[in-house]
Amino acid sequence: MSAYLSIEGIARRFRTPKGTNTVFEDLWFAMDKGEFACVIGHSGCGKTTVLNILSGLEEPDGGVVIMDGQAIDGPSLDRAVIFQSHALLPWKSVLGNVAYAVASRHKDWSREKVRAHAERFIEVVGLKGAEHKRPAELSGGMKQRVGIARALSIEPKMLLMDEPFSALDALTRGTLQDEVRRICVETGQTVFMITHDVDEAIYLADRIVLMTNGPQASIAEIVENPLPRDRRRLDLHKQPDFYALRNHLIDFLVERSRVLRDSPPAGYDRRRPPVVRPTLATEPVGALSPRRTAGG
Ligand SMILES: Nc1ncnc2c1ncn2[C@@H]1O[C@H](COP(=O)(O)OP(=O)(O)O)[C@@H](O)[C@H]1O
Numbered sequence: 001m002s003a004y005l006s007i008e009g010i011a012r013r014f015r016t017p018k019g020t021n022t023v024f025e026d027l028w029f030a031m032d033k034g035e036f037a038c039v040i041g042h043s044g045c046g047k048t049t050v051l052n053i054l055s056g057l058e059e060p061d062g063g064v065v066i067m068d069g070q071a072i073d074g075p076s077l078d079r080a081v082i083f084q085s086h087a088l089l090p091w092k093s094v095l096g097n098v099a100y101a102v103a104s105r106h107k108d109w110s111r112e113k114v115r116a117h118a119e120r121f122i123e124v125v126g127l128k129g130a131e132h133k134r135p136a137e138l139s140g141g142m143k144q145r146v147g148i149a150r151a152l153s154i155e156p157k158m159l160l161m162d163e164p165f166s167a168l169d170a171l172t173r174g175t176l177q178d179e180v181r182r183i184c185v186e187t188g189q190t191v192f193m194i195t196h197d198v199d200e201a202i203y204l205a206d207r208i209v210l211m212t213n214g215p216q217a218s219i220a221e222i223v224e225n226p227l228p229r230d231r232r233r234l235d236l237h238k239q240p241d242f243y244a245l246r247n248h249l250i251d252f253l254v255e256r257s258r259v260l261r262d263s264p265p266a267g268y269d270r271r272r273p274p275v276v277r278p279t280l281a282t283e284p285v286g287a288l289s290p291r292r293t294a295g296g
């Protein structure tokens, strides 16, 4: 069976005064429909570049990306992007911003139908009552909710998120993580998300893609999340496999992300990076580890 999303040997190079900067080359990754994948890696390794290629905003210098049987060759409403900070239309209300996206997706819908559809998604992200506010009147968390409502309202085949919660305070971040997870699980949304927050990846992702440091970054490993699907954010630390998974990810960021770039393991195959599933049985954990992130 072919994958829903298939990244097939993509490369990206930038010409600089000092020579060619190869961000990555021959990168392979595939996703099934309804899967939630998170990418973790240090700043500058090329995460945003991959996401921009998936969105169609950037073209790879080699390779191809196939989504639902079609090669990606430019931006499309099939793929919605949520960035760290939002480009909301400042002169439009919350409803106006979401309705604008809905109307671009469904050019044949009546005004009433567009409005009802937009209102449904505004309610889903908890903004009912704020429909007529303009972006300037909203908090950072509320603006991010508008961005999420806008992305979800076009019911994309794929949702792409680039560190969408990193600018928010911890409380708001947690609430939005809960909402995004609930919506994605309920609707079977396929998601590709970049984060530098290990705990966020553990909570949200089915699989976590570990990228080595750049330049010439590669996918070092694909980590399967061993936690149960009905996990809850505030109980994660009570799951038996939580610390095994967390320590595996932190260990990667602290050391293996560098070591594995410089000396990949024997038999490493770019098309099939090793798949690991850290559990208490495979990686017994001693002391609790401190909270760490990759920093950007
Ligand atoms: N438009 C560009 N011109 C030149 N270099 C770029 C450009 N965009 C990204 N890069 C380089 O590509 C590398 C990866 O960037 P990026 O994908 O933003 O990393 P990440 O999102 O993992 O922090 C960096 O070394 C960055 O300097």
Ligand SMILES: [Mg+2]
Binding pocket: 047, 048, 049
């Ligand atoms: Mg980035």
